[in-house]
Amino acid sequence: MVSFEQNFYPKIGKVGKGFLRKIFEALKEEKDSKKVGYYELPKNGIKTIKELETYQRENTYFKNGSIKNIVVVGIGGSSLGTKAVYEFLRYKRKSKRQLYFLENVDPIIIGETLKRIDKKNTHFLIISKSGTTIETTSIFKYIISKYCFDLSQKKDANRFTFITDKNSSLSKLADEYSIKQFNIPKNVGGRFSVLSAVGIVPLSLVGIEVKELLIAAEGFIDSFFEFKEKKILKKAYFYSKLAKKYPINVLFSYSSLFSYFNQWYVQLWGESLGKWDKLGNNVGLTPVHLVGSVDQHSFLQLILQGPKDKTVTVIKVKDFKKRAKIPDIKLKYLEKTDYVNNHSFNELLNEECNATYETILENNIPADMIVLDKISEQNIGILIAYYELLTSCVGQMLMVNVYNQPAVELGKKKLVKKFTNIN
C-alpha cells in the first residue's frame, strides 16, 4: 500500500478544475489512440513473462541450470529502471543469480566488471531501443571478441538475448543469427520502458517477482484513467503553475534501497520535461535526488536556508520488517545519545524522516510525503506508475513533447563527426 500526503497544492477553482480535466483527457487520448504506449505495458507484461519462461525451457544453458550471472548491456532508459527495481527488491529475492550492468564506456569499469564473470555461466542481455546506441554496441563487440564468441554458432548465439525495437538493426541481427529477441513497443520511449521486456526480462531472470509489480502498476494506471487519482493532476498543476518559482524538485528518499529509483526519477523528470515548449521557450524542471538520512548531512542545509526555489517530496517506508535495534548500551560520556537506545533502526530512520519533513514544512518549503507500508513488488510498481503519470501530466501542462529528446541527438552527430575526422 502506498499513501500520498499532499500539502502543497493550491486551491483549484472552477477554471482550474476544467483545466485538469482537459489534461486528463489529453492523456486518455494518448492512451486510446495508442500514440503513447507505456500505459499498456503492465497489462501486456504478463505475456512477456510467459514468453521468457518458454525461452528458458528451450535455451540449453538455462535448461541445464548453468546460468549464474546475468549481464545487462544497456545505458540510460535501457538500464536505469531495472537498476531501480533490482536495488529495491534485491535483498528479498530467492535466486542467487548475480545481475551486472555494463553501461558506461569507462575502460576501468568495463575491465573490472568482466573480470568478475565467467563466460561459461553467463547470459548477456543486449538492450538498445534504437539498436545502435554506441556505448551498447561497442561493449557488445568487446564481449564478442573477449570471449571469442561466434554468433553463427548456436552454442554462442544462445549466450545472448536482445531487447530492442522490432526491425531495428539489432533486431535484424538477431534474426540473422537466430538470437532470441524481445521487442519494445514502438510507442514506448526508453525512459518509460521499465515495465516492458527491458525491465521484465532481466528482473525475472534474477528472481524478482515481476508479475506482482505489473499487476499493481496496472491497477494504479487503471485507477488514474477512471479519474480516481486526481492528486496526480493537482500535484502536476502545482509544479507547472509555479515552475518558475520552484524550478527544482527534490526527491528525498529515506532508505538506501531507493538509490537507483532516485536516478531513474532524475532521467524521467529531466529528460521528459526539459525542452522547448510549443512557443519555443526553454522550459523544464530540474530533479535532485537525495537519500535519507545520509543527505541530511549534505544537502538539507541548502534546502532549509538556501534560495526558496525547491519543492521536496519525501519517501518513507513504514515497516522494513527488520527488527534490528540500537542496543541499550550506556557508554560513559555518550549519555546524550541514549535516547534512541532500545528503539529499532527502522524507528530511528523514520523519525529522522519525520523530523526532516516537519522542519522543511516549517520553513515554508512546499513538501509532500509518500509512504510505503513496506518494501514490496506492489509498492515499487505503484511508485513507478505514479511518477510516469505525473511526468506525463506535467509535460502536458508545460506544453512540451514528453516523449522525445531532440537535443541528445546534437551531441551524437558531433561524436560521429569527430571519429570520421580521426579515421
Next chain:
Amino acid sequence: MVSFEQNFYPKIGKVGKGFLRKIFEALKEEKDSKKVGYYELPKNGIKTIKELETYQRENTYFKNGSIKNIVVVGIGGSSLGTKAVYEFLRYKRKSKRQLYFLENVDPIIIGETLKRIDKKNTHFLIISKSGTTIETTSIFKYIISKYCFDLSQKKDANRFTFITDKNSSLSKLADEYSIKQFNIPKNVGGRFSVLSAVGIVPLSLVGIEVKELLIAAEGFIDSFFEFKEKKILKKAYFYSKLAKKYPINVLFSYSSLFSYFNQWYVQLWGESLGKWDKLGNNVGLTPVHLVGSVDQHSFLQLILQGPKDKTVTVIKVKDFKKRAKIPDIKLKYLEKTDYVNNHSFNELLNEECNATYETILENNIPADMIVLDKISEQNIGILIAYYELLTSCVGQMLMVNVYNQPAVELGKKKLVKKFTNIN
C-alpha cells in the same frame, strides 16, 4: 597534472580586480589567524601518516597481519571524502584489504554489510567530529552488541580507532578505555576534513598512497596563497555575480570513478553556500552531479533545452592507461556503429566528453573543463584543494559563513524531542 580551461568568466575591470584581491586577503586572513584550519591539513597530514604507522606496529591485530577489513562508521563529512578518494584510486592500489562504510541507519543495509565481515579480521573506525552523531553512535553500539565486544578488555578495545575532536564525548570515551584516537583540528569542519585523519587513516589502511595526494594538495594551496591561482577567484566571481541567473552548478564527470567525488562536491557546495547571508537573505547555489557518458542519456536534454539556469563543469581524464579497444568487428546491419571500431574505450569516452562539452558551449551555457592527465593520487589531491578553495571564495563573495550548518541542527533537535515523547 590538472589543467583548467575556463571560458565563462566575464571581463573583470579595475574594481573587480580590487574585489578579487580583497577576497583573496580574506582567505589569507582565515588561514593566518588559524580561524579556518583546512588550509594547513596537507602539511600536517604527514605526521598523521607516521602516527598511524607507529600505531599499526603496536596494535596486536595489525602486527599479526590479521586485518582484512576496515569498516568506517561515519556519515556526511566523516565518510564522503574518503569514499571519493577510495572510489577514484581503488583499482590501482596494491592492498587487498576491503573497505566498508556504515553510514545510513537503514536496517537492510546495516544487516547486509555486517553479514559480509568477520570480527576476527576487522578493524572499526568510528568517525564523528562532534562525537555524538546519532547515526554513528547508534551503529557503534550495535557493533558492540552484535560482536559481544567488551571495551574494557584490551583485546576488544584494540578492534577500534576513534577519529573525533579533541575532548569530544567520543574522545573522552577513548581515553577511558585506552582506545586509539586521532583528532580533527577544531578549526576544520566535517566537509573540509578529508585531508585530516578522517580521510588519511582509512585510506592509508587500505593501501592508498595518501602522502602523494597530500603533497600535491599542499602545493596547490601554497600556489593559491602565492596569488598564482587567480582562475579560482575569477570563477568564484562569475558564480557569485550571476548566482541568481545561474543558481544551479552541474559537475559532469566523465568516468564512473568520480561517482563519489561528485557526491563529496555536492555536500561541500550545498552545505557551505546554502544559507542566510549577512543581510538575512536566503542565498546559495545548488549542486548537481552527473557521470558521463551515462548521464548524457539522462540529464543532458534538460541542460541543453531546459531553462538556462545552469553552469556546467566537465571533468575529463586524458589517459586512463588502459588500452582496451572496441574490436574491429563488422556486424551485419550494425555498420552504422563501425566508426568507433579499432578505437579505445578511452578515446570513445573522451570524444563523447568533447562532443558534449562543445554542444553545451554552442547552446550558450556557461561551461568550463578540468582535464586530468591521468588517474593519480596527485590529481585527486589537487581537485580536492581546488574545490575547497573555490567554495571558500564563493562563500566570501556571497557573504555567508562557509563553515557552519545552523539549519541542520533544527532537525536534530526535533528528533530528540520525538524520542523523548515516545520514551
